[in-house]
Amino acid sequence: MDEALRTRLEGVEVAFAETEAELADPEILSDGTRYQEVARRHAEQRNIVEGFRAWRQASEDAAEAAELADVEDDAEMASELRKMASERSAEADRLVEKLKLDLVPKDPADDKDVLVEIRAAAGGDEAAIWAGDLLRMYERYAERLGFKSEVMEASDSEAGGYSKVTMGVKGKGAFSRLKYEAGVHRVQRVPKTESQGRIHTSTATVAVLPEADEVEFELDPNDVRVDVFRASGPGGQSVNTTDSAVRLTHEPTGLVVSCQDEKSQLQNKDKAFRILRARLYSAMLAEQQAELAAARSSQVGSGGRSEKIRTYNYKENRVTDHRIGLTIKQLPQVLEGELDEFVERLSADEQAARLADEA
Numbered sequence: 001m002d003e004a005l006r007t008r009l010e011g012v013e014v015a016f017a018e019t020e021a022e023l024a025d026p027e028i029l030s031d032g033t034r035y036q037e038v039a040r041r042h043a044e045q046r047n048i049v050e051g052f053r054a055w056r057q058a059s060e061d062a063a064e065a066a067e068l069a070d071v072e073d074d075a076e077m078a079s080e081l082r083k084m085a086s087e088r089s090a091e092a093d094r095l096v097e098k099l100k101l102d103l104v105p106k107d108p109a110d111d112k113d114v115l116v117e118i119r120a121a122a123g124g125d126e127a128a129i130w131a132g133d134l135l136r137m138y139e140r141y142a143e144r145l146g147f148k149s150e151v152m153e154a155s156d157s158e159a160g161g162y163s164k165v166t167m168g169v170k171g172k173g174a175f176s177r178l179k180y181e182a183g184v185h186r187v188q189r190v191p192k193t194e195s196q197g198r199i200h201t202s203t204a205t206v207a208v209l210p211e212a213d214e215v216e217f218e219l220d221p222n223d224v225r226v227d228v229f230r231a232s233g234p235g236g237q238s239v240n241t242t243d244s245a246v247r248l249t250h251e252p253t254g255l256v257v258s259c260q261d262e263k264s265q266l267q268n269k270d271k272a273f274r275i276l277r278a279r280l281y282s283a284m285l286a287e288q289q290a291e292l293a294a295a296r297s298s299q300v301g302s303g304g305r306s307e308k309i310r311t312y313n314y315k316e317n318r319v320t321d322h323r324i325g326l327t328i329k330q331l332p333q334v335l336e337g338e339l340d341e342f343v344e345r346l347s348a349d350e351q352a353a354r355l356a357d358e359a
Helices: 003-023 032-071 075-103 125-145 174-181 265-288 295-300 331-335 340-358
Strands: 114-120 148-156 162-170 183-189 200-210 224-229 245-250 255-259 310-313 318-321 326-328
Touching: 003 032, 003 075, 032 075, 075 340, 114 125, 114 174, 114 265, 125 148, 125 162, 125 174, 125 183, 125 200, 125 331, 148 255, 148 265, 162 174, 162 265, 174 200, 174 340, 200 265, 224 265, 245 265, 255 265, 310 331, 318 331, 318 340, 326 340
Parallel strands: 183 310
Antiparallel strands: 114 162, 114 200, 148 162, 183 200, 224 245, 245 255, 310 318, 318 326
16 A cells, blocks of 8 residues: 555544544534534545555554464465465455545435436437336336335326426435436337337437435525416326416526426425425536536437437347447346446446546
């Protein structure tokens, strides 16, 4: 381990002791918000400190075994000691690489709940049907992870599927697992409405927005105009005799959110505020991190057929992620929510990039 890395780790060790003292401070214990923040920091530091201490022990074990091997008269015992020294040295090297990754700053939104916005793009009715297929894929994926999902707002398409649909996903680490889905998803298949069996290419865009806690992002109710109206179904027919649907307009930015899926006006209002808060929070994060640009526009592009992060080809039974050049020939399984291989490879790629930036 080089001196610079050791110095950083020793600094984390000192900070960890200070954080432990904070957790015992009555003033912090009585403040729920501060306590949660300190406890989160403590958990992150503990992971690094435990790894550092494990590296230290492995290094000491390797040095001690090598030293004993040099003075051991028994050849068999000396061989065993050298083997032990080699194994503990390899473990120390492995821990160094893990510690380097652990020290890379994590995305502050990784542990948050998310909103997944899916919009039909190029391809007309087939794009709307594809948006519905993507919604089902993410519902299955959330279920596999033990997360809770719900449709927050939806604009049905008369041909089936959705012109736009927003799904909320709740669970620790939801954003860290779904954030790589942001972008244009391209499908190549024969639509059900195609009589001549020709393959069509359609797209849907996905935006993944971390949900903000009220303590992190305060939305001033005075900035929001609330309108209520009767919910309508496909084609515009009324499906409700009461004004249960809610439209929120954030007047400073012009952002508009409508919810009409619930029968209760209160439930629709609550969902609409969650979506609005997430969109505003995402825009705020994008402002703070200028290199990310505007969160939604940078994620989804224009939605054109030539723009894509992933292609789903039905004829060839393959799914290709163009960002990492990974192709999996198990399309039905992927559409059933088996996304782990893509997510893990994308996560590793992101970690490697961050590590390179830190170097």
